[in-house]
Each structure stands twice: as C-alpha cells, then as structure tokens.
Amino acid sequence: MLACIPVTLIVFKIRRYLLHCEFVRRHGCQPAVRANKDLLLGLDQMLPLVRAVGEHKVLETLREAYHRYGNTYSTKRILSPGIFTTEPANIKTILSVNFEDYSLGHRTRHFEPLLGRGIFDTDGDDWAMSRALIRPSFTRNQVADLTSFEDLIPDLFALIPRDGETVVDLQDLFFRYTMDSATAFLFGQSVGSLRMDQSDLSFAPAFNYSLEVIAMNLILGPFSIFNRDRKAQECNRICREFAERFVEDAVQAARPEKEIPETKRESYIFSHELARRTSDKQRIRDELMNVLLAGRDTTASLLSNMFFMLAKYPAIWDKLRREVVSLDGRLPTYEELRNLKYLRCCMNESLRLHPVVPLNERLAVKDTVLPLGGGKDGLSPVFVAKGTQVAYNVYAMHRRTDFYGPDAEEFRPERWEDGQLKPRWEYLPFNGGPRICIGQQYALTEVGYVTVRMAQEFRTLESRDPGPWEESLNLTLCSRNGTKVCLTPA
Ligand code: HEM
Incomplete structure (x- = not known):
C-alpha cells in the first residue's frame, strides 16, 4: 500500500508538468529572466535583501535588480517560486483583468491576530461581503465633513514651536494626529494622543507595537513561526478590547428607536453606521480594526514624506503658501480644497516618489499568465504556476524614466501642473481594480486639509535634517529620521 504513494506522486507530477506545457504552448508563453544562481533556495537573492534591511536600502536594492534583470524576472524564495514585476500591464492583469486568479496569500495569517477577519485581510466571498458593508x-458626504479634522488642529499647533530655532519632528506629530482623527472617525471618540503624555496611553502604543510585529513577521515570512512574542499577544488583546467598548455603544445607538436622519446627525461615526447595517458585534469590531490599520499609518506617512520634501525645498513651500492665500485666511471648504491645484500636485508627487505602500504581492491560486516579461526582449507572456508569489514594485515603477522622464528621481510637483501627465497603471499609490483603496478621497482630504492649515499658520518651514530622505519600511513607507524641521509663524 505504502509503495503506491511514491508512484502516485510521480504520476501526479508528470500529469501536472504536461498540463503546464500545454498551457504554456496555448498562451505563447516564454520564460522570464531567472535571477537566481542558487536554484533551490534562492539564497543568492535573499541574502543581499537581508543586508539591505539593515542598511535601510531595501527599495533601492530591489530597484537595482530590475535594472539588472529587466522589468519582470523570476526568482526563488526559500522553496517558493516567485515573479517580480514593475510592468504596468502585468500589475493591471494581477489586480484587475485576472483578479480572480490571485489571493492575498500569506498576508492574512499575519494580520489576523490583531485584526480578526475583515476587509483588509480576507479574500473571496468574505472580502466581498466586507467591501459591500x-x-x-x-x-x-462623509468625506466632505471637515469639522473633525479642524477639531484636532489646535492640539497639533500647540505642539509646534514657532521660534524658528527649536527643532520639532513633524512625523511624530502627524502619526499622533492621524491616530486621533482615525479613532474619532471610527469610534466616535479620539484617543487624544496629541493631548496626553504618551505614557498615559494604552491603546496607541499597543497598536503601534502590534503593527511593528506584523511588519517583522511579513519580512520573516516562513520563519515567522519562530517569532513568538508575548508582548504582541498582549498588545493585540488591548487593541481588540478597546474596540469592543465602542462596538457596544454603536449597537445601542443603532437601535431602531434611536434612528436619526443622516442630515440631522451631529457628526459621522463609522462604527454607528456599521451597526446600522449589521448586528454582528465581532464583525463590527474586526472591520473597525481593519479600517484603522488601513487608514491611519498610510495617511500619516504621506503627510510626513511630503513635509520632509517641502521643508527641503523652500521655493515649493512658498508657492504652496501663495496658492493658499486665495482663501484669505478662512478655513477651506471641501470644494475649495479640491480646487487647490498646486496642493494636489505636491500630494501626487510625494505619492509618486515615496509611495506609502511601495511593495505588494499576490499569490496565484490557479495556473495563469502575465502579458509581459517572457523571452529575451521581455515582450512575450509569462506562465504563472499556481502557488507562485507575484510581487509588484510600485516604488520602482514610479521612478521609471520611460514614464516620468530623466528627472524621475527628483521631487518636482510641477510635472503634474499642466495636466499632460496622466498615468494610468503606471501610477498606483492607491492600488487598482476591485481592491482599490476605499479611503483614497478621505485620505487626500485629510492630508490636504492639514497642509492648508499648516501653510496658513506658518510662514517658514525649514529642514533640520542634513541628509537626504531615507527609507523606514514597516507596513508603510516613511522617513527613517522623521521630519525634523523649524517653523516661524505667518
Ligand atoms: C495616503 C493614504 C493612503 C494610501 C496611500 C492608501 C493605499 C492603499 C493601498 C495601496 C491599498 C491596497 C492594499 C492591498 O490590497 O494590498 C489600500 C487598501 C485599503 N485602504 Fe487605503 N490608503 C490610504 C488611506 C486610507 C484611508 C484613510 C482609509 C480609511 C479610512 C483606507 C482604507 C483602505 C481599505 C479599507 C483598504 C482595503 C480595500 C480592499 O481590500 O478592498 N485607506 N489602501
């Protein structure tokens, strides 16, 4: 009986091989350039990356690999086959055209202890239900409500020195600002991290620690099973219990006798809206955690990266301030914010040069095909076997000179100014296809609002970081040295 097992395995392998050959022939696929010399484990590609983590140069190391092997190449990671691409047509195929052929892969496992199961870490029908909810x-209407952003501005300004000499790290303040705004939006009550001494808080540090551990586990990949971190378990518990308190309030507020027309509600509370659509308390809690994770660090990172560059280029800051002068010192309305064209150029340019989600990947759940990357010229389709991890690199794509010109590595908001630059899948800060970022407008509104208020309040913004921007790559991409600046009042 036992003797049959190897025979069955061999027959299965041969059958699979023949099916692959037929699939490859039918789709005219050619092999992609193979990056590895170590064909079994792929250590020759992984070790430089491990070194790059220590040197904070992961993104540049990966970008150099594209220069060496081309815009799509195949590689091994331990025993798993992988394809790396920075080709817009391939990314469109993964995220949109052949969306059904891919899942999120291993990511879900790492997020679940903190998030439970919700929109950000599920696939298939579960994800579709979350998205619909x-x-x-x-x-x-909800995105255009700017009052909650304004409510936190005095807390933010109170922490910014105005003597033009004292250095402040805006990155730290922006992460606290978005923690407060996100919790106000989601739970109906801000955690007040801008107001309180950091040691008084339990939720915000616990949430930050949990995210660090998730980011580490994503890097460790299969080795993450050895990373048993008791503190992370405790932090996950603190965060989930914190959210549960608000779930109870939300369910009470959603009872039919409490139904209030949308126009009469004082301010929008996400958890109350969810509770109007489902009474499943665990689901509400998990979705709250999912949206908090998806929305908080991303928005803070965009603010931090953009202000890092604005502080390095006083002429750009001055030009932005001249545009904001059109408001005559008034608080901007949603429509006015949308009409500030140069502000939009600065946000676009920051997201191009320092995309907040620079690397991403999907797992092929069936045999499938990418349109480009095969053959010597890279123009033939490439076969993607079921179980292959396909990694796409938005950072490298956003710096391709064939899309953005010879100055692609420079921070130049003007490139967006005349409206001629209209990239489609070549520009992907918010992803694309059915899983496109749901909070894109919300994030751009928040970042735009904070930037306008800063430009109204402060005349000079000067960098106090002698070096260039360096990567800090956790779940999102921000500046390793923070955003150290000095400011003077308007
Ligand atoms: C500058 C800020 C932001 C950037 C750059 C950004 C970027 C992204 C990206 C790249 C994804 C796709 C992730 C993936 O599928 O692997 C995503 C998904 C998502 N984002 Fe954002 N995001 C931002 C802000 C926000 C905000 C403020 C919210 C909510 C308040 C939000 C909610 C979500 C959600 C719920 C998803 C999952 C969508 C799905 O899978 O169906 N994001 N975001």
Whole structure:
C-alpha cells in the first residue's frame, strides 16, 4: 500500500508538468529572466535583501535588480517560486483583468491576530461581503465633513514651536494626529494622543507595537513561526478590547428607536453606521480594526514624506503658501480644497516618489499568465504556476524614466501642473481594480486639509535634517529620521 504513494506522486507530477506545457504552448508563453544562481533556495537573492534591511536600502536594492534583470524576472524564495514585476500591464492583469486568479496569500495569517477577519485581510466571498458593508460609509458626504479634522488642529499647533530655532519632528506629530482623527472617525471618540503624555496611553502604543510585529513577521515570512512574542499577544488583546467598548455603544445607538436622519446627525461615526447595517458585534469590531490599520499609518506617512520634501525645498513651500492665500485666511471648504491645484500636485508627487505602500504581492491560486516579461526582449507572456508569489514594485515603477522622464528621481510637483501627465497603471499609490483603496478621497482630504492649515499658520518651514530622505519600511513607507524641521509663524 505504502509503495503506491511514491508512484502516485510521480504520476501526479508528470500529469501536472504536461498540463503546464500545454498551457504554456496555448498562451505563447516564454520564460522570464531567472535571477537566481542558487536554484533551490534562492539564497543568492535573499541574502543581499537581508543586508539591505539593515542598511535601510531595501527599495533601492530591489530597484537595482530590475535594472539588472529587466522589468519582470523570476526568482526563488526559500522553496517558493516567485515573479517580480514593475510592468504596468502585468500589475493591471494581477489586480484587475485576472483578479480572480490571485489571493492575498500569506498576508492574512499575519494580520489576523490583531485584526480578526475583515476587509483588509480576507479574500473571496468574505472580502466581498466586507467591501459591500464598508463601501457605503465612504460617500461624498462623509468625506466632505471637515469639522473633525479642524477639531484636532489646535492640539497639533500647540505642539509646534514657532521660534524658528527649536527643532520639532513633524512625523511624530502627524502619526499622533492621524491616530486621533482615525479613532474619532471610527469610534466616535479620539484617543487624544496629541493631548496626553504618551505614557498615559494604552491603546496607541499597543497598536503601534502590534503593527511593528506584523511588519517583522511579513519580512520573516516562513520563519515567522519562530517569532513568538508575548508582548504582541498582549498588545493585540488591548487593541481588540478597546474596540469592543465602542462596538457596544454603536449597537445601542443603532437601535431602531434611536434612528436619526443622516442630515440631522451631529457628526459621522463609522462604527454607528456599521451597526446600522449589521448586528454582528465581532464583525463590527474586526472591520473597525481593519479600517484603522488601513487608514491611519498610510495617511500619516504621506503627510510626513511630503513635509520632509517641502521643508527641503523652500521655493515649493512658498508657492504652496501663495496658492493658499486665495482663501484669505478662512478655513477651506471641501470644494475649495479640491480646487487647490498646486496642493494636489505636491500630494501626487510625494505619492509618486515615496509611495506609502511601495511593495505588494499576490499569490496565484490557479495556473495563469502575465502579458509581459517572457523571452529575451521581455515582450512575450509569462506562465504563472499556481502557488507562485507575484510581487509588484510600485516604488520602482514610479521612478521609471520611460514614464516620468530623466528627472524621475527628483521631487518636482510641477510635472503634474499642466495636466499632460496622466498615468494610468503606471501610477498606483492607491492600488487598482476591485481592491482599490476605499479611503483614497478621505485620505487626500485629510492630508490636504492639514497642509492648508499648516501653510496658513506658518510662514517658514525649514529642514533640520542634513541628509537626504531615507527609507523606514514597516507596513508603510516613511522617513527613517522623521521630519525634523523649524517653523516661524505667518
Ligand atoms: C495616503 C493614504 C493612503 C494610501 C496611500 C492608501 C493605499 C492603499 C493601498 C495601496 C491599498 C491596497 C492594499 C492591498 O490590497 O494590498 C489600500 C487598501 C485599503 N485602504 Fe487605503 N490608503 C490610504 C488611506 C486610507 C484611508 C484613510 C482609509 C480609511 C479610512 C483606507 C482604507 C483602505 C481599505 C479599507 C483598504 C482595503 C480595500 C480592499 O481590500 O478592498 N485607506 N489602501
């Protein structure tokens, strides 16, 4: 009986091989350039990356690999086959055209201890249900409500020195600002991290620690099973219990006798809206955690990266301030914010040069094909076997000179100014296809609002970081040295 097992395995392998050959022939696929010399484990590609983590140069190391092997190449990671691409047509195929052929892969496992199961860490029908539940909460009305952003501005300004000499790290303040705004939006109550001494807080540090551990586990990949971190378990518990308190309030507020027309509600509370659509308390809690994770660090990172560059280029800051002068010192409305064209150029340019989600990947759940990358010229389709991890690199794509010109590595908001630059899949800060970021408008509104208020309040913004921007790559991409600046009042 036991003797049959190897025979069955061999027959299975041969059958699979023949099916692959037929699939490859039918789609005209050619092999992609193979990056590895170590064909079994792929250590020759992994070790430089491990070194790059220590040197904070992961993104540049990966970008150099594209220069060496081309815009799509195949590689091994331990025993798993992988394809790396920075080709817009391939990314469109993964995220949109052949969306059904891919899943999120191993990511879900790492996020679940903190997030439970929600929109950000599920696939298939579970994800579709989450998306349907959450989508109505991001209509124009909710995004256009700027009062909650303004409510936190005095707390932010109170922490910014105005003598032009004292150095402040805006990155730290922006992460606290977005923690406060996200918790106000999601739970109806800000955790007040801008106001309190950091040691008084339990939720915010616990949430930050949990995210660090998730980021580490994502890097460790299969080795993460050895990373048993008791503190992380405790932090996950603190975060989930914190969210549960608000779930109870939300369910009470959603009882039919408490139903209030949307126009009469004082301010929008995401958890209350969810509770109107489902009474499943665990689901509400998990979705709250999912949206908090997806929305908080991303928005803070965009603010931090953009202000790092604005502080390095006083002429750009001055030009931005001249545009904001059109408001005559008034608080901007949603429509006015949208009409500030140069502000939009600065946000676009920051997201191009320092995309907040610079690397991403999907796992092929069936045999499939990418349109480009095969053959010597890289123009033939490439076969993607079921179980292959396909990694796409937005950072490298956003710096391709064939899309953005010879100055692609420079921070130049003007490139967006005349409206001629209209990249489609070549520009992907918010992803694309059915899983496109649900909070894109919300994030751009928040970042735009904070930037306008800073430009109204402060005349000079000067960098106090002698070096260039360096990567800090956790779940999102921000500046390793923070955003150290000095400011003077308007
Ligand atoms: C500058 C800020 C932001 C950037 C650059 C950004 C970027 C992204 C990206 C790249 C994804 C795709 C992730 C993937 O599928 O692997 C994503 C998904 C998502 N984002 Fe954002 N995001 C931002 C802000 C926000 C905000 C403020 C919210 C909510 C308040 C939000 C909610 C979400 C959600 C719920 C998803 C998952 C969508 C799905 O899988 O269906 N994001 N975001």
